[in-house]
Amino acid sequence: MESFLTVVQCRRDAAASRPLPTDDALATLELHGAVCQIGAEDNQLGSGTSHDEECVICFDAIAERLVLPCECRVSYCLGCWDRALAASFNSSGRARCPTCRTPVRVNFDPEAAGGRGRLVFSAENEGDESEERSDVVNRLAEQAAPLMTRLLRLHGETHPLLRPMARDPAGSLASRPVSHLKALLQHVGGDPAGCVVKADIIDRLLLRVGGAPQLAAECAALGLRPDSPDILELGGGSTNSLCLRCVCGGNMKRLSGRARCRQLISGSGQQLEPQVLEFWLDQLMRAGSRMVVCDLCDEHLSPDAPVYTCGNEDSTILHPTTYDCCESCYVRYAVEGREDNLATARR
Numbered sequence: 292m293e294s295f296l297t298v299v300q301c302r303r304d305a306a307a308s309r310p311l312p313t314d315d316a317l318a319t320l321e322l323h324g325a326v327c328q329i330g331a332e333d334n335q336l337g338s339g340t341s342h343d344e345e346c347v348i349c350f351d352a353i354a355e356r357l358v359l360p361c362e363c364r365v366s367y368c369l370g371c372w373d374r375a376l377a378a379s380f381n382s383s384g385r386a387r388c389p390t391c392r393t394p395v396r397v398n399f400d401p402e403a404a405g406g407r408g409r410l411v412f413s414a415e416n417e418g419d420e421s422e423e424r425s426d427v428v429n430r431l432a433e434q435a436a437p438l439m440t441r442l443l444r445l446h447g448e449t450h451p452l453l454r455p456m457a458r459d460p461a462g463s464l465a466s467r468p469v470s471h472l473k474a475l476l477q478h479v480g481g482d483p484a485g486c487v488v489k490a491d492i493i494d495r496l497l498l499r500v501g502g503a504p505q506l507a508a509e510c511a512a513l514g515l516r517p518d519s520p521d522i523l524e525l526g527g528g529s530t531n532s533l534c535l536r537c538v539c540g541g542n543m544k545r546l547s548g549r550a551r552c553r554q555l556i557s558g559s560g561q562q563l564e565p566q567v568l569e570f571w572l573d574q575l576m577r578a579g580s581r582m583v584v585c586d587l588c589d590e591h592l593s594p595d596a597p598v599y600t601c602g603n604e605d606s607t608i609l610h611p612t613t614y615d616c617c618e619s620c621y622v623r624y625a626v627e628g629r630e631d632n633l634a635t636a637r638r
């Protein structure tokens with residue numbers, strides 16, 4: 292059991308913190324959006340737009356040239372460059388230029404690009420090569436944490452159902468038919484047998500998920516909206532505009548603890564027959580193994596706890612071992628709108 296788990300467990304171990312580099316980063320690119328939006332005064336980028344250039348990996352035209360932190364004279368779009376760094380980091384433990392294999396130091400500036408954050412690439416300094424793989428992952432997660440708490444608060448402020456339902460779950464669900472409430476209860480693993488009136492079902496729902504904030508989180512993830520009482524497409528998920536955004540610009544999806552463990556095992560390269568995989572998951576659930584770690588608060592999560600995980604998985608150097616946010620952090624920042632910096636203070 293333990294040896295199997297060590298293979299699967301690809302999460303961070305010890306916290307390691309380093310400040311952002313004070314020396315000039317050689318290359319800086321905005322992470323979000325296809326087009327780089329760095330101002331003309333920012334000479335870390337190549338001079339101006341270069342529509343003739345193609346990315347050597349995907350052959351798409353490059354809107355803004357990225358000056359590489361190595362001697363290479365080829366061009367990459369940011370997406371391909373980022374994925375290539377993540378792939379080399381995952382295979383060798385170091386981010387390297389895909390052409391010349393020069394090691395690249397990566398940092399994340401959460402305040403750059405108008406608060407949307409930006410990856411910062413530079414040549415490695417002396418001593419950088421000794422940084423452990425887990426320390427790199429941890430350092431980037433720590434640099435990204437202020438942005439993630441901001442994104443959570445923004446999600447809570449803009450979602451039409453989340454905070455109102457957390458304040459008044461019965462009132463928020465009152466207009467929905469009994470059949471929908473029963474379907475919702477079954478969806479979260481509850482049993483509607485014996486429930487006669489709506490209040491009974493809502494009480495059971497609250498008991499089942501652990502409270503009003505958790506019920507609000509569940510309903511928000513399902514795409515329930517206050518203005519359309521009869522949409523309850525269980526498993527449909529939030530519409531794009533209501534999704535929680537990840538620090539990398541991707542969408543965070545709410546998964547059960549079991550589903551997240553399944554994803555981690557599948558992504559670890561283990562070739563398991565489906566029934567063998569489910570057997571292992573049963574074992575993990577029973578043993579209470581905590582293989583998922585919240586990238587915000589560093590807590591090892593119980594296998595039955597829901598978790599928000601980034602759809603970009605391990606394909607960005609910003610979170611090359613995937614990115615998870617626990618429900619406690621979701622409640623803290625998105626539902627309760629806390630301003631504190633507990634996430635970074637605990638590291």
Ligand SMILES: [Zn+2]
Pocket residue numbers: 346347348349350351367368369370371372
């Ligand atoms: Zn490309």
Ligand SMILES: [Zn+2]
Pocket residue numbers: 359361362363388389390391392393
């Ligand atoms: Zn290179």
Ligand SMILES: [Zn+2]
Pocket residue numbers: 537538539540541601602603604610614
């Ligand atoms: Zn992400």
Ligand SMILES: [Zn+2]
Pocket residue numbers: 585586587588589590616617618619620621
């Ligand atoms: Zn957390």
